[in-house]
Amino acid sequence: MDAGSDDRMIIGFDGDDTLWHNENVLWSAEQKFHDVLLHYLPAEELSHRLYETEMRNLSLFGYGAKGFVLSMIETAIDVTDGRIAVADIQKLVGFLKDIVAHPLHLIGEAARVVETLSQSNRLILISKGELFHQENKIASSGLAKFFSGIEIVSEKDQGVYQRILTRHTIRPDNFVMVGNSLRSDIDPVLKLGAHAIHIPYEITWRHEHLSPIEGEAPRYFLRETIAEVPQTVSAIEGLPRTGD
Amino acid sequence: MDAGSDDRMIIGFDGDDTLWHNENVLWSAEQKFHDVLLHYLPAEELSHRLYETEMRNLSLFGYGAKGFVLSMIETAIDVTDGRIAVADIQKLVGFLKDIVAHPLHLIGEAARVVETLSQSNRLILISKGELFHQENKIASSGLAKFFSGIEIVSEKDQGVYQRILTRHTIRPDNFVMVGNSLRSDIDPVLKLGAHAIHIPYEITWRHEHLSPIEGEAPRYFLRETIAEVPQTVSAIEGLPRTGD
Numbered sequence: 001m002d003a004g005s006d007d008r009m010i011i012g013f014d015g016d017d018t019l020w021h022n023e024n025v026l027w028s029a030e031q032k033f034h035d036v037l038l039h040y041l042p043a044e045e046l047s048h049r050l051y052e053t054e055m056r057n058l059s060l061f062g063y064g065a066k067g068f069v070l071s072m073i074e075t076a077i078d079v080t081d082g083r084i085a086v087a088d089i090q091k092l093v094g095f096l097k098d099i100v101a102h103p104l105h106l107i108g109e110a111a112r113v114v115e116t117l118s119q120s121n122r123l124i125l126i127s128k129g130e131l132f133h134q135e136n137k138i139a140s141s142g143l144a145k146f147f148s149g150i151e152i153v154s155e156k157d158q159g160v161y162q163r164i165l166t167r168h169t170i171r172p173d174n175f176v177m178v179g180n181s182l183r184s185d186i187d188p189v190l191k192l193g194a195h196a197i198h199i200p201y202e203i204t205w206r207h208e209h210l211s212p213i214e215g216e217a218p219r220y221f222l223r224e225t226i227a228e229v230p231q232t233v234s235a236i237e238g239l240p241r242t243g244d
Numbered sequence: 245m246d247a248g249s250d251d252r253m254i255i256g257f258d259g260d261d262t263l264w265h266n267e268n269v270l271w272s273a274e275q276k277f278h279d280v281l282l283h284y285l286p287a288e289e290l291s292h293r294l295y296e297t298e299m300r301n302l303s304l305f306g307y308g309a310k311g312f313v314l315s316m317i318e319t320a321i322d323v324t325d326g327r328i329a330v331a332d333i334q335k336l337v338g339f340l341k342d343i344v345a346h347p348l349h350l351i352g353e354a355a356r357v358v359e360t361l362s363q364s365n366r367l368i369l370i371s372k373g374e375l376f377h378q379e380n381k382i383a384s385s386g387l388a389k390f391f392s393g394i395e396i397v398s399e400k401d402q403g404v405y406q407r408i409l410t411r412h413t414i415r416p417d418n419f420v421m422v423g424n425s426l427r428s429d430i431d432p433v434l435k436l437g438a439h440a441i442h443i444p445y446e447i448t449w450r451h452e453h454l455s456p457i458e459g460e461a462p463r464y465f466l467r468e469t470i471a472e473v474p475q476t477v478s479a480i481e482g483l484p485r486t487g488d
C-alpha cells in the first residue's frame with residue numbers, strides 16, 4: 001500500500017521524559033531531600049513516605065513540581081515529628097525553585113525527529129502537568145512550531161485522549177502516540193484502538209509503573225530511542241488498516 | 245437592526261470572582277496567615293511582604309493557590325528570620341488544603357444567566373490559573389455543559405485572547421468578555437476591539453488593580469451584578485457594527 005497524504009499517521013508526542021528530560025530533575029531533588037533528612041530515616045523509607053504523601057495529595061494538588069515539593073514539606077514535618085529545622089524547610093522550597101528554573105534538555109535526537117516528521121505528518125504535543133510549568137518547558141524546547149496542536153492536560157486517561165482525538169477529528173487507527181509512560185501514554189491509547197510507540201525513560205516514577213505490555217500486543221511498538229520513531233511510523237503506515 | 249442568529253455576540257465568561265467566589269477564599273486564608281504571624285509583624289506589613297514574595301515568584305510559579313501558599317511559607321520564614329515554629333508552617337500547608345478543598349459557591353444569578361444565555365448565544369469560559377484546580381472548580385460549578393468552549397490559560401493578555409478568538413474563528417466586534425478584573429478580563433479585550441462587561445467583585449487582588457476605565461470608553465460596560473449581563477448583551481447586539 002502506498003501511504004498517500006491521507007494515509008499519514010497523526011503523531012502524538014508526550015513531552016516530559018519523551019522529548020525532554022524531567023524525571024531526572026525530580027529524582028535529583030529527591031536525593032537532596034534524602035540528604036536533608038538522612039539522620040531521621042534511611043533513604044528508602046523517606047522515598048516511601050514521600051510517595052505516600054504524594055498519592056494522598058494527588059486529588060488535592062494534581063501532578064506537578066509544586067505539589068511534589070509541598071508533599072516534601074509535609075513529609076519532612078511528619079517524619080521528624082516537627083523537629084526538622086526551619087532552615088531545612090527553606091531548603092525544600094529552594095528545591096522547587098531549582099526544579100522550575102532548571103534549564104530544559106532535549107532527549108537524544110528529539111529535535112531532529114520532530115522537525116523531520118513535521119514535514120510529512122501532523123504532530124500534536126500532549127503533555128501532562130501544571131499549565132504554567134509545561135508552557136515554559138514547551139517554549140524552552142523550541143519545538144512548538146512543529147506541532148499543529150498543543151494539549152496540556154491534568155490527567156492522561158482514555159477519556160482525555162478520546163476528547164483530544166474528537167476535537168482534532170482524528171480516527172484512532174490513524175493516530176500513534178509516542179511516550180515513555182505505559183500508564184499515561186501507551187495503555188489508554190491502545191485501549192482506544194490507536195497505535196503506541198513506547199520509549200522507556202531511564203527512570204520511571206513509581207506512579208507511572210504498569211505491568212509491561214507483551215511484545216506481541218497489537219499496535220504496540222517498544223523502541224529504545226526516539227531516533228527509531230520515523231521508521232516505526234512508516235512501518236505503521238504500511239500496515240493494512242480499517243477502511244482499507 | 246434585528247439581531248439574527250449571525251448577529252449574536254459570542255460571550256466569554258471569566259470564572260474566578262465572576263461566576264464563582266474565589267478571592268474571598270484566598271482572603272480568608274491570608275487572614276489566617278496574619279493570625280499565625282501577628283506577634284512578629286502587623287497585618288498590613290505582612291500583606292505587603294507576602295505580596296512582594298508572590299510577585300517575585302510569579303515568573304517561577306505562575307498564578308494559583310499552590311504558588312500562593314508556597315509564597316506564604318517563604319514569607320513566614322523570612323519575616324521571622326527562621327524563628328517561626330514548624331507547627332505553624334504545617335498550618336500554612338493546611339491552609340492550601342482548605343483552599344483547594346473549599347466548596348465552590350456560584351455568585352448571585354450566575355447559573356440562571358449562563359443557562360439562559362446559552363440558549364441564544366455561544367458561550368466560552370476563559371479562566372486563568374492552575375489547570376487541575378480550575379478543572380475541579382469548573383466541574384463543581386455544574387456550568388460546563390452550557391459552554392461550547394472552555395479555555396484554561398496561565399495568563400490573560402492580549403496575545404492569549406487573540407489566539408482564543410482565532411482558534412474559535414470569532415471576529416473581535418462579535419465578542420464580548422464578562423469579568424471582574426480590569427487587568428485580565430477587560431483591558432486586553434478592549435484593546436483587541438472586542439466588547440467588555442465589567443462586574444467588579446467585592447475584593448480585588450492588588451495584582452489585578454488597574455486605573456478605572458472612564459464610563460464613556462467605547463465598548464466598555466460597567467455593571468453591578470451578573471444579572472444585568474443578558475440585557476447588556478442585547479443592547480450591544482443592537483449597536484451598529486463593523487460590516488453593517
